[in-house]
Amino acid sequence: DVKVTQSSRYLVKRTGEKVFLECVQDMDHENMFWYRQDPGLGLRLIYFSYDVKMKEKGDIPEGYSVSREKKERFSLILESASTNQTSMYLCASSLPTGRNEQYFGPGTRLTVT
Amino acid sequence: GNSVTQMEGPVTLSEEAFLTINCTYTATGYPSLFWYVQYPGEGLQLLLKATKADDKGSNKGFEATYRKETTSFHLEKGSVQVSDSAVYFCALSRNNAGNMLTFGGGTRLMVKP
Numbered sequence: 001d002v003k004v005t006q007s008s009r010y011l012v013k014r015t016g017e018k019v020f021l022e023c024v025q026d027m028d029h030e031n032m033f034w035y036r037q038d039p040g041l042g043l044r045l046i047y048f049s050y051d052v053k054m055k056e057k058g059d060i061p062e063g064y065s066v067s068r069e070k071k072e073r074f075s076l077i078l079e080s081a082s083t084n085q086t087s088m089y090l091c092a093s094s095l096p097t098g099r100n101e102q103y104f105g106p107g108t109r110l111t112v113t
Numbered sequence: 114g115n116s117v118t119q120m121e122g123p124v125t126l127s128e129e130a131f132l133t134i135n136c137t138y139t140a141t142g143y144p145s146l147f148w149y150v151q152y153p154g155e156g157l158q159l160l161l162k163a164t165k166a167d168d169k170g171s172n173k174g175f176e177a178t179y180r181k182e183t184t185s186f187h188l189e190k191g192s193v194q195v196s197d198s199a200v201y202f203c204a205l206s207r208n209n210a211g212n213m214l215t216f217g218g219g220t221r222l223m224v225k226p
Contacts, residue, residue: 004156031212042117042202042216043157058213090156094212101147102214104156 003027004105006091012111019078021108023091029103030096032074034058034066037088037107049074050096081112115140117217119203125223126193134188134220136177136203144205146170146179146186147214151200160188160201193224 007022025032031050035043035058045058047066055066063085067075074093078085088109092102120135138146145164149157161170166181175190186203203217 033213035216040121040218042119042218043214044216045213048213092157097212100212101159101162102157102212104149104158106154106156 004091004093004103006089006105006108008108009106010109010111012113013078013081014113015082017078017081017112019081019110019112021076021078021089021091021110023074023076023093023105024072025074025091025093025103026072027093027103028071029093030071031094031102032068033092033094033102034064034074034076035090035092036060037090043090046076081110083112086110086112115144115205115207115215117203117205117215119201119217119220121218122200122221123223124220125225128195128224128226129192130224132188132190132193132197132222134201134203134222136186136188136217138184138186138203138205140184140205140207140215143181144207146177147204147206148175148177148186148188149202149204149216151202151219153199157202193222195224195226198222198224 034046049068065077091105094102147162148160150160161172163170163179169178204214207213
């Protein structure tokens with residue numbers, strides 16, 4: 001059974017803290033994605049990686065960075081968390097071409113106080 | 114640029130009612146179109162997809178037809194069940210090789226017994 005796992009389901013952090021969200025996939029997929037999900041806005045792409053150590057900015061990269069040192073793992077980093085980064089964060093992976101589905105993890109609900 | 118517009122929810126129906134969730138898109142080229150579903154407490158999972166004009170995607174009694182002339186991909190089901198209660202997202206593949214998706218805002222469906 002294919003699987004994308006995320007390190008935490010719920011996370012509470014303070015303003016200014018550095019936050020790491022981890023994502024692991026077991027499908028040997030080249031592509032991995034980080035989204036944030038907010039009511040009424042759907043999913044917005046933060047960053048995308050198409051290979052180890054490769055990354056591209058998505059639609060809303062400001063305030064975030066990513067790391068992909070191994071094919072199966074993709075990390076999202078909030079360098080200095082702010083309250084407007086309180087959201088649901090979803091990780092996904094896929095094969096490289098444009099017609100393949102993305103497989104999603106269960107999400108991490110991050111609250112920044 | 115690319116965009117996806119869905120009808121706002123929540124949509125509340127009684128069991129066995131007919132369901133339509135409207136989705137229209139703006140895109141360059143010929144994107145693939147997707148419906149994803151998010152059950153409570155879970156990540157998104159692919160419900161169905163269509164890769165070219167006039168294709169019909171179907172799964173679990175749901176179906177949607179890729180209409181290029183009206184730039185639409187409406188989701189329909191003839192008889193909904195309580196277990197269909199979820200949030201439904203329409204999405205399109207961006208015209209690139211990276212399999213990036215643009216999502217609509219999501220439509221919450223609530224089915225009452």
